[in-house]
Every structure is written in structure tokens, then in C-alpha cells.
Amino acid sequence: MSLTPNQSQNISIRQWQQQARAALANVSPTADIEARLCLCHVLHVKPSYLYSEAEQLLSTDQLQQLSRLLEQRSSGQPLAYLFGYWHFYDLQLEVAPCTLIPRPDTECLVEQALSLPLPKTAKVLDLGTGTGAIALALAKNKPHWQVTAVDYVQDAVALAKRNQQQLQLTNCQVLESNWFSALKAKQFDLIVSNPPYIDSSDEHLAALAFEPITALTSAEHGLADIRYIIQQAPQYLTTNGWLWLEHGYNQAEAVQSLLQQQGFTQVESKQDYGANWRITGGCWLN
Known part of the structure; x- marks a missing residue:
């Protein structure tokens, strides 16, 4: 998924999550979870924020980071390696x-x-x-x-x-x-x-x-x-x-x-x- 700067003004958290879920559907059985994880990673927020601020528009820089993550994940690279960290217990x-x-x-x-x-x-x-x-x-x-x-x-x-x-x-x-x-x-x-x-x-x-x-x-x-x-x-x-x-x-x-x-x-x-x-x-x- 790639978005131009002009388009970025019209993409909200909710909309990006929907598009990312569809894009990852053939890569991961947990596409919805992974889309949320990408947003939390780039926005530096907790999952609850994605619900309370679902209509917040994403900046051009945020969209570029998300697009890069989505492209790498779509090629099969695990999110953990892309983030550089993972949670366990x-x-x-x-x-x-x-x-x-x-x-x-x-x-x-x-x-x-x-x-x-x-x-x-x-x-x-x-x-x-x-x-x-x-x-x-x-x-x-x-x-x-x-x-x-x-x-x-x-x-x-x-x-x-x-x-x-x-x-x-x-x-x-x-x-x-x-x-x-x-x-x-x-x-x-x-x-x-x-x-x-x-x-x-x-x-x-x-x-x-x-x-x-x-x-x-x-x-x-x-x-x-x-x-x-x-x-x-x-x-x-x-x-x-x-x-x-x-x-x-x-x-x-x-x-x-x-x-x-x-x-x-x-x-x-x-x-x-x-x-x-x-x-x-x-x-x-x-």
C-alpha cells in the first residue's frame, strides 16, 4: 500500500487498519492483529488508543513508515524482526x-x-x-x-x-x-x-x-x-x-x-x- 502526501490527509487510523488487514490477509491468519501492532509501533501508542482515536488522520511521515512496514511484512518478514522487539510473558x-x-x-x-x-x-x-x-x-x-x-x-x-x-x-x-x-x-x-x-x-x-x-x-x-x-x-x-x-x-x-x-x-x-x-x-x- 502506498499513499501520496495529498492522500495522506484523508487516511484515518480506522481506514488504514482496514486496508492493511485486507493487504495482509494472504500473509497472516492474524492480519487484523498485525495491522494494529503496526499502528501501535509507528504511533507509539497502546491498542486502546486506536479505538478512542480511530478517526484521527495519519501524517505523511506516519503513512510512509506504515507503508514500508506493510511492504516488508507482505514479503514474509516477521513483524518482530521489523520492530526489533517482541513481547513475551x-x-x-x-x-x-x-x-x-x-x-x-x-x-x-x-x-x-x-x-x-x-x-x-x-x-x-x-x-x-x-x-x-x-x-x-x-x-x-x-x-x-x-x-x-x-x-x-x-x-x-x-x-x-x-x-x-x-x-x-x-x-x-x-x-x-x-x-x-x-x-x-x-x-x-x-x-x-x-x-x-x-x-x-x-x-x-x-x-x-x-x-x-x-x-x-x-x-x-x-x-x-x-x-x-x-x-x-x-x-x-x-x-x-x-x-x-x-x-x-x-x-x-x-x-x-x-x-x-x-x-x-x-x-x-x-x-x-x-x-x-x-x-x-x-x-x-x-
């Missing part, structure tokens, strides 16, 4: 193409972690932290916990550190580590991870073309990294420590089996907001 996080964009369903992993019977001063590990979303959400909600977040991608580590510093969460440290490699002799009351779990032949990958492939796919039909974490985790868990993992919508049974084979107890899965079996975990008693 009441946190605003810097995002970049070196990491996955935090998703609402991953908040279910945070909710589960917060509900576990852990010590007040629990030591927690987040493997493959990316933006730091999971680790930082836990650190903010449990200020007495000591949270360690690791990633093997240097740019992701730097990004997570910036988010940690921006949020001023001193009970979280971010380290460069290929899974457990930098954590010799350390033990944790809880290990969480949203590892790569998509099969490289999965048709859903096409919709994720702008995100880093190494953070998405894993061998063995998507289970290789999950299997490795489950096999290695007992060395780093305290007695009665927990391991919880995010996985694909059709992998719950396989992940449960891997945990049980390794000797975990109280193994169970939980659904995400779309009623898919999205996270699975268990307790280590040995």
Missing part, C-alpha cells in the same frame, strides 16, 4: 534474526516451571536460551532463583545479555555453551529448554524461512537434540530435580518414552494454548 525483549522469535505457546513452559515444587532459592538452567525469553521470565517472577541461560551462538548470547541488562535481572547469568559443555560439575533443581525439534522435511518450515534454521530443525525426525538433553540432564540435576522440554505437536509420546527410558519419574505432558501437547517433563530421583 509481560517482558519486552530485543529480537534479531540470529534467534527464534519468542512465541506465546512457550509461555506454557514458563507457567509449568513456576508451578513446580522447587526450593525457594532454586538453581535453574535454560538450554538454548536465544533471546533469553524463558530464563528472564523465570528470573523476573522468582527473584530468589538463580537462573543460568546458555546458547552456543555468540550473537544470541550477546542478545540475551542485552535483554538481561535492560531488564536489570541480576539473578540471571548468560553463558556461551553448546548445551552442557560449559557447565562442568554444576547442578540444577530445574532444567528447561525449547530446543530445535522440527524435522528438516516438515512442510511448516516454509513459513519460518526468516528464522535461523539451526534453531528450528533437528535430526532423527526432530528428536536428536531432545534425546541428547534427556541423556545428559541427569548429570546436572539435583535429587528431585526436574527436566521440562518444549517439543512438536506430535512428539509428546516419543518424548515421554525417552524420559521414562532414561529413568525419569512423574513423566507427563501439558497442552499449549492451541490444545496441542507442547511440553513434557519429569522428575529425577537418583
